[in-house]
Amino acid sequence: MKKPDRPEIPRKTIYRLSIYLRCLARLKDNAIRTVSSEALAKVAGVKSTQLRKDLTYFGQFGTRGLGYDVEQLSAMITNELGTKSLQPVVLVGVGNLGLALLSYRGFEKEGFEIVAAFDLDPKRRRDKKITQPILGMDQLADVIREKNVKMAILTVAVAAAQEVTNTLVTCGITGILNFAPLVLHVPEEVMVNNVNLAIELENLSYFIQGG
Numbered sequence: 001m002k003k004p005d006r007p008e009i010p011r012k013t014i015y016r017l018s019i020y021l022r023c024l025a026r027l028k029d030n031a032i033r034t035v036s037s038e039a040l041a042k043v044a045g046v047k048s049t050q051l052r053k054d055l056t057y058f059g060q061f062g063t064r065g066l067g068y069d070v071e072q073l074s075a076m077i078t079n080e081l082g083t084k085s086l087q088p089v090v091l092v093g094v095g096n097l098g099l100a101l102l103s104y105r106g107f108e109k110e111g112f113e114i115v116a117a118f119d120l121d122p123k124r125r126r127d128k129k130i131t132q133p134i135l136g137m138d139q140l141a142d143v144i145r146e147k148n149v150k151m152a153i154l155t156v157a158v159a160a161a162q163e164v165t166n167t168l169v170t171c172g173i174t175g176i177l178n179f180a181p182l183v184l185h186v187p188e189e190v191m192v193n194n195v196n197l198a199i200e201l202e203n204l205s206y207f208i209q210g211g
């Protein structure tokens with residue numbers, strides 16, 4: 001996977017980078033140029049020792065007494081996350097969930113562009129709010145190649161998820177955001193992130209018991 005010359009960076013550290021980046025964006029909006037590790041940690045909701053530890057994976061940042069340069073730290077994190085330029089993404093499965101994600105206008109601001117969506121039955125769903133092309137599966141390989149797409153959002157019915165995953169991997173996709181409630185089998189070099197609201201709710205349910 002990415003940057004193999006580095007020591008293993010915990011997955012949670014990478015998640016926290018995304019949180020730090022959004023906090024830094026808010027500071028930039030308020031014309032704040034430098035921030036102490038304590039202040040940044042506080043807005044990010046972590047301990048300052050955690051923040052400093054996370055950032056040491058990527059080199060030395062900040063000046064003692066002065067803190068971090070907001071612009072420089074944002075640039076470093078964006079570079080590490082690979083979101084310096086707009087990343088093309090495809091979505092497969094234009095049902096209820098797929099349509100909802102396609103109609104969300106906020107992804108581009110965050111560095112991702114859903115360049116096209118695909119479905120077995122691309123003509124079934126039409127929605128004036130959707131600006132991306134909805135195409136048949138026969139066009140998937142061409143679009144992925146032409147637009148050099150590496151990431152896919154998977155919102156197909158659970159029964160089709162593994163088969164569609166195999167197709168995506170064959171087409172060169174190396175990162176899958178999977179909404180289907182099953183464990184996908186992929187080659188080692190392919191990364192899958194699962195989103196499962198039921199698991200998140202179950203987790204909340206555990207923690208609020210007896211509250």
Ligand SMILES: NC(=O)c1ccc[n+]([C@@H]2O[C@H](COP(=O)([O-])OP(=O)(O)OC[C@H]3O[C@@H](n4cnc5c(N)ncnc54)[C@H](O)[C@@H]3O)[C@@H](O)[C@H]2O)c1
Binds near residue numbers: 093
């Ligand atoms: N992660 C979550 O929290 C969460 C929440 C809701 C739904 N889901 C899951 O998301 C998926 C979609 O849910 P939905 O309600 O939008 O379902 P849906 O039935 O409305 O849509 C599924 C779409 O997938 C398409 N499809 C099926 N087989 C395909 C194939 N082989 N190739 C291409 N397209 C194919 C169908 O034509 C349909 O348009 C399901 O797997 C569901 O379990 C997850």
